[in-house]
Amino acid sequence: xxxxxxxxxxxxxxxxxxxxxxxxxxxxxxxxxxxxxxxxxxxxxxxxxxxxxxxxxxxxxxxxxxxxxxxxxxxxxxxxxxxxxxxxxxxxxxxxxxxxxxxxxxxxxxxxxxxxxxxxxxxxxxxxxxxxxxxxxxxxxxxxxxxxxxxxxxxxxxxxxxxxxxxxxxxxxxxxxxxxx
Amino acid sequence: xxxxxxxxxxxxxxxxxxxxxxxxxxxxxxxxxxxxxxxxxxxxxxxxxxxxxxxxxxxxxxxxxxxxxxxxxxxxxxxxxxxxxxxxxxxxxxxxxxxxxxxxxxxxxxxxxxxxxxxxxxxxxxxxxxxxxxxxxxxxxxxxxxxxxxxxxxxxxxxxxxxxxxxxxxxxxxxxxxxxx
Numbered sequence: 226x227x228x229x230x231x232x233x234x235x236x237x238x239x240x241x242x243x244x245x246x247x248x249x250x251x252x253x254x255x256x257x258x259x260x261x262x263x264x265x266x267x268x269x270x271x272x273x274x275x276x277x278x279x280x281x282x283x284x285x286x287x288x289x290x291x292x293x294x295x296x297x298x299x300x301x302x303x304x305x306x307x308x309x310x311x312x313x314x315x316x317x318x319x320x321x322x323x324x325x326x327x328x329x330x331x332x333x334x335x336x337x338x339x340x341x342x343x344x345x346x347x348x349x350x351x352x353x354x355x356x357x358x359x360x361x362x363x364x365x366x367x368x369x370x371x372x373x374x375x376x377x378x379x380x381x382x383x384x385x386x387x388x389x390x391x392x393x394x395x396x397x398x399x400x401x402x403x404x405x406x
Numbered sequence: 407x408x409x410x411x412x413x414x415x416x417x418x419x420x421x422x423x424x425x426x427x428x429x430x431x432x433x434x435x436x437x438x439x440x441x442x443x444x445x446x447x448x449x450x451x452x453x454x455x456x457x458x459x460x461x462x463x464x465x466x467x468x469x470x471x472x473x474x475x476x477x478x479x480x481x482x483x484x485x486x487x488x489x490x491x492x493x494x495x496x497x498x499x500x501x502x503x504x505x506x507x508x509x510x511x512x513x514x515x516x517x518x519x520x521x522x523x524x525x526x527x528x529x530x531x532x533x534x535x536x537x538x539x540x541x542x543x544x545x546x547x548x549x550x551x552x553x554x555x556x557x558x559x560x561x562x563x564x565x566x567x568x569x570x571x572x573x574x575x576x577x578x579x580x581x582x583x584x585x586x587x
Contacts, residue, residue, distance in 0.1 A: 258481055260441070263469050277477075285518055285572035286480055288444050288499060294475025296458075299467055300439055318469060337466055391466035 259307045259314075260289040261341065263297035266319045267364040273357065273382045276315045278344065299339065306341065306386040313345035315383065317357060317365055325388065326355070326369050337391055340367055342383035349373045349381055356381035440488045440495075441470040442522065444478035447500045448545040454525070454538065454563045457496045480520065487522065487567040494526035496564065498538060498546055506569065507536070507550050518572055521548055523564035530554045530562055537562035 260280060264272035277291035289298075299316050301307055307314065322338045342357040349356055352371040358381050360366035367385055441461060445453035458472035470479075480497050482488055488495065503519045523538040530537055533552040539562050541547040548566055 258439070260479060260481060284499070286499070286520055286570070289479045289481075291477045291479075294477050296472045296475050298441060298470045298472075298479060300441060300470075300481050318465075318467070339467055389467070 257303040257308070258287075259301050259303045259310070260298055261301065261307070261310075261314050261316045262291070262295045263299050263316045263318055263339075264365075265297075266317050266324070266366075269364050270359040270382055273315055273317065273342070273344070273365065279312050280314065281311075301339075301341075301389065304387065310341070310343055310345075310386065313343055313383070314341060315344055316341050319365075322390070324366055326367055326372070339389040340385055341387040341389065343386050344383040346384040347380050347382065349379050350384070355385040357383045357385060438484040438489070439468075440482050440484045440491070441479055442482065442488070442491075442495050442497045443472070443476045444480050444497045444499055444520075445546075446478075447498050447505070447547075450545050451540040451563055454496055454498065454523075454546065459525070460493050461495070462492075482520075482522075482570065485568065491522070491524055491526075491567065494524055494564070495522060495567075496525055497522050500546075503571070505547055507548055507553070520570040521566055522568040522570065524567050525564040527565040528561050528563065530560050531565070536566040538564045538566060 260282075262276040262280065264276055277293045277295050279292040280289055282288065283290045297318075301316075317340045319338050319340060322336050325338070340357065349370050352369075352374065354370040355367050356370060356373060357365060358368050358373065358378065365382070368381075373379075373381065441463075443457040443461065445457055458474045458476050460473040461470055463469065464471045478499075482497075498521045500519050500521060503517050506519070521538065530551050533550075533555065535551040536548050537551060537554060538546060539549050539554065539559065546563070549562075554560075554562065
């Protein structure tokens with residue numbers, strides 16, 4: 226793996242998590258897609274702990290087989306950080322990108338984001354890594370490793386491996402042109 | 407829906423169900439994908455009855471939200487017959503295409519197929535339609551409307567709307583090259 230800059234991703238300066246925009250039709254450009262269980266940020270840690278761990282793909286049609294049932298799923302292009310998640314991957318849906326603990330980027334604004342975390346890597350290992358943690362009664366949040374270490378937190382719900390931004394607002398036909406450039 | 411011929415589908419002569427081959431990367435060519443619950447043919451009717459009915463897509467990321475959890479899912483290009491399935495769609499995975507009750511086609515051979523059925527249309531309505539039915543202890547099968555009517559069966563598990571064939575055989579490395587061309 227390239228340790229990941231998703232295709233078309235802006236890697237925010239000083240942040241080790243790739244941030245990519247999901248283009249309409251992109252689920253498209255990759256011949257391989259990843260299907261991951263989704264949790265809502267406001268559901269707290271319970272959902273992240275409960276979401277299926279194994280979501281392997283089976284047979285010629287790539288049928289996704291999870292070890293348990295789950296209601297919410299998302300299909301993503303199989304970007305490098307996602308493709309590497311053989312087990313333990315989970316997606317948390319945040320209504321507002323401002324939950325991200327960095328402010329260096331101009332796109333920092335009110336938009337929904339998906340945060341992909343690897344539950345197989347719970348240890349708060351890197352100061353400049355980002356981790357999914359419970360935020361008391363408010364649900365879930367993404368926190369910087371250095372901040373967690375500063376308050377003595379050694380274990381998270383998972384290491385953040387990718388942030389996905391929504392498709393740009395535009396009419397369908399405009400998006401179609403971009404997709405196929 | 408146009409009751410449909412899937413894009414790129416061979417419509418088998420005299421058969422009203424489109425048969426399409428899933429090309430590698432095609433989940434791709436469509437900007438929109440459909441995610442449907444999957445049942446194994448050998449699981450009998452129980453699974454088809456139990457699989458989630460509502461699998462709507464929500465928000466900018468198209469998160470699939472089912473009314474209940476399910477373990478097996480497949481991502482398909484949003485071909486016309488599939489796109490029209492707002493609720494009640496289900497996919498049955500057969501290990502061998504020879505279960506199909508027609509023999510006019512030269513590709514009639516041992517290959518896995520997915521049969522997409524609409525559980526919202528259970529009535530055995532058309533003589534030349536195809537229906538998903540229980541096959542005693544053997545699991546599920548696809549049967550022609552005229553045959554079912556002939557034995558007095560008026561209700562099926564669902565009307566077959568599409569048959570999907572697997573991608574053509576090729577080595578993984580060949581596929582990879584194709585992917586990124």
